[in-house]
Amino acid sequence: MKAGNGIKVIVTMIGLDGHTTGGEVVSMILRDAGFEVIYLGVNQTPQMIVDAAIQEDVDVIGISSHASNYSQIEELVELARANELDDTLIVVGGNIPREPAEQLLAKGVHKLFLPGSSGNAIVDYLSTEARSAKARTKAAAASRPGSLSA
């Protein structure tokens, strides 16, 4: 079974940022690893992304950012929270300088993939952290001999 195991990931740009190469490359990496990728493309507002996340019941929202519009990402995190998407991983890939990177993590982005992140690093992180993977890990732990519910 491939690492991605059908985990659903949105890959999208945000706001008016037109740089799509990174998002397209990551989509390829994830699809090859067995993830189900929902590629939203350009001109996506935070609201549109959250709506898609709810509609498609995704495990991960992946933002590909190359245009310094970090306030839009912070808005997305707030909107996700307001819509109770607490189990949905929010990850951001892009060339983000240290200060905004720290701010985004403090705001609630779960993981940043900065330039030089390997394909494997992205696949490994998402396959272990995404909520269905989490749920399976929880269930597997619960059914082991010696666990309280056995």
Add this chain to the structure above:
Amino acid sequence: MKRETDYGYVIKPVYTPGDIEGFDYSRDLGHPGAYPYTRGYHESGYRTRMWTQRMTAGLGSSVQANGVLKKYREMGQRGGLCVISDRVFSHCIDPDHPLGRKEAGVLGWPGCSLLEFEELMEGIPLTGQSITLLGSSAPTVMRLAYVVALAHKRGIDPSEVHGSVMESPFENYFGQTDVQPFDLNLKLWLDASEYVVRNKIRMRSSVISQHFQESGGNNAQAIAVVLSMYKELCGKLVNERGLDFDDVAMVPYELVSIGTRFFEEIAKVRALRRMWARIAKEEFKAKTEKACQMLIAVHTSGRTMTYQQPLNNISRCAIQSLAGAMVGCTAMDNATMDNAYAEPSALAARMSLNTQHIVAHETGVADVVDPLAGSYFVEALTNEVEQEAAKILKKIDDLGGLIAAIDKGYIQEMLRDEANKKFIEMDKKERLIVGVNHLAIPPEEDFEIPIQKLHPGDSEAIADRMAKWKPTRDQDLLKARIQQLHTDAQKGDRFNLMPSIVEAVEAYATSGEVIGTIRKARGLSYDPFNMIESPFALQ
């Protein structure tokens, strides 16, 4: 580790006369200034005219951008200015549009009205240097109208201004996207180009391979794609607008991306010059020499400027700037060491400009034209990339030209596959990048460079200013000009809208208003994002 060009030619350890057997100097190279111009267009090269040394600018409000331009002039950038639009202007919506509010002035100039252009150019001459305004195809007509309108205001004949303010509609496919439909961008581009030709304004249009390459395309593909753009657009200006090819050929210019693989980048530009010369002469029957000379500016590759260990980028930029100078170019705007972080800091900008100055004044390369000509390796590389590019160009021609190839998805698939291939090569260490996948150091040990700080509040300020300013314009004049534009935009594609666009811009109509009105005339929604309506009651 791969020892091949990015288009897959395997490089040998040594090159000999046998590698350029059959080489004929006058047929294959020509003297500089002679057909097929492989060696360049000027006999004395830079001794007659140094390449224009410039950096791109554009961040925050127009007043702030004006400050940066003045600073660059002090740093020695006097041959030309180069300003790039923000995303809001690139889409042709206004800063006070709900989506514009958040990104006005971010990563570019919020150039949505003549007022903004006046502020940008305060105290800066419109003549005596090249004026280059960049940033997507959709605002092409606006940028041209600003230049014409400001020239009128300053009592200058527009034909005395030179530079480049137009961008080809193909930008939308290669990363420099805007939200406007291709056919509208194409029609407006043809209008702007026809206008400059008929009015003898020496304004050019970028018709470029840079974005294609920065998005991942390889050297052979880049040559083929830019040549097919030239063929398509020149063909339309000749056939659909009734212009003379020799005049039309003065409109486009190429901006080539120069990466770090030194000799291959030089070979790329030489091959490009030779191939265009032949196409111009044999396919378009050019009558003048100039029409066979593709004007080529150099952009050192922003894509190669790494996020990790950014000081390394100074070396990369120097190598690339050296290559760009040696191959011969009309202008160079080089990327800065902090390209992966933000708009250029003053330090980074000065460093990159100084790199150009050092190449120009300390290395001696500017004293000799095409110094690598005759090198077995470089001539072989020039031949190889030309052959590979010719194959791809033939494929595009067979599909019916570039527009047809795009309709069939051929170009997009080619670009996507190549971008993916490049990532995998790096991921697997088949191509080494120091500090990234080779000899990487932990971020804590890295030298932290100063970077330009972002102030998110600035966007709102720009949006608020625009919203307050709009009602202060002469409303009667504005409405009359917008109405005229709407009427003209219903007269079919062949009717040139530039005159009525200039008139509307002179009444301070904004880009959202001008393009929105043209959209309405064509049966589209005023707002490409369908969030606001036209404020004008149009007949």
